[in-house]
Amino acid sequence: MSDEDDLEDFEPDLDGLEREDDEKETEEWEDYRKEGEDSEEWMSTPLTEDVMKEGLSVLCKTGNGLAHAYVKLEVKDRDLTDIHLLRSYIHLRYVDVSKNHLTDLSPLNYLTHLLWLKADGNRLRSARLNELPYLQIASFAYNQITDTEGISHPRLASLDLKGNHIHMVTGLDPQKLISLHTLELRGNQLNSTLGINLPKLKNLFLVAHWARGWCWEGGTVLGARMPF
Numbered sequence: 001m002s003d004e005d006d007l008e009d010f011e012p013d014l015d016g017l018e019r020e021d022d023e024k025e026t027e028e029w030e031d032y033r034k035e036g037e038d039s040e041e042w043m044s045t046p047l048t049e050d051v052m053k054e055g056l057s058v059l060c061k062t063g064n065g066l067a068h069a070y071v072k073l074e075v076k077d078r079d080l081t082d083i084h085l086l087r088s089y090i091h092l093r094y095v096d097v098s099k100n101h102l103t104d105l106s107p108l109n110y111l112t113h114l115l116w117l118k119a120d121g122n123r124l125r126s127a128r129l130n131e132l133p134y135l136q137i138a139s140f141a142y143n144q145i146t147d148t149e150g151i152s153h154p155r156l157a158s159l160d161l162k163g164n165h166i167h168m169v170t171g172l173d174p175q176k177l178i179s180l181h182t183l184e185l186r187g188n189q190l191n192s193t194l195g196i197n198l199p200k201l202k203n204l205f206l207v208a209h210w211a212r213g214w215c216w217e218g219g220t221v222l223g224a225r226m227p228f
Contacts, residue, residue, distance in 0.1 A: 042101045046082035051075055052089070062091050071113075076100070083107050093134075098122070105129060119143070120160075127151055127161065131176075140164070141184070148195070152176040162205065163187035169195030 056070040069091035075083075080100040086092070086107040093113050097105075098120040105119060109130040117138045124143040128150025135153040139160035149171035151159065157179050166188040172180075172195060180198050184205040196204065 042081055044081050045079045047080055047085045148172055155179050158182040160184040167191055174198050
């Protein structure tokens with residue numbers, strides 16, 4: 001079985017994912033972010049082969065099934081400032097680079113088999129990436145992101161942008177984000193819900209509770225009922 005066959009068959013169990021306690025999670029991340037903001041400069045710490053070896057796991061078949069490669073990488077909380085090395089690990093499907101000091105995720109553009117990405121708690125100002133055909137779950141929580149431009153992954157089902165500096169939602173193209181059903185935007189400074197016009201959207205986080213029961217008219221969000 002080829003990489004493409006495996007990826008086509010992948011169906012994330014989003015409903016079964018455990019949700020952490022929101023208040024505890026928020027306090028922990030706010031403390032972490034404050035610590036990072038207190039340090040104006042970080043020593044350059046690029047991702048190395050040694051760190052890669054420690055973080056790689058899950059060996060899977062690739063290509064025609066005769067070769068194997070590791071498809072999962074976890075390098076969180078390593079003080080990393082550069083992940084350029086990832087350009088060479090094109091078979092990665094699950095990547096966790098959270099709690100580092102990254103400002104650039106462009107090396108991930110080479111990971112065209114990527115299914116799952118967690119980049120929380122970095123110093124990112126944008127979540128922009130090239131279109132990744134298989135990416136289904138992406139989290140950029142607790143960064144310094146100011147907009148929602150450059151997010152156009154056709155299979156993306158869950159997008160987490162909580163705890164950033166977003167004032168307005170722009171660039172979320174409903175013709176490209178045809179699978180997005182969960183959008184997390186708590187902890188931003190949104191002025192309105194304009195720009196949230198997604199055909200499959202079911203769950204929207206804006207405040208401390210799930211926003212459900214959207215009213216739609218011609219694909220335009222009119223309002224939401226907040227459960228208490």
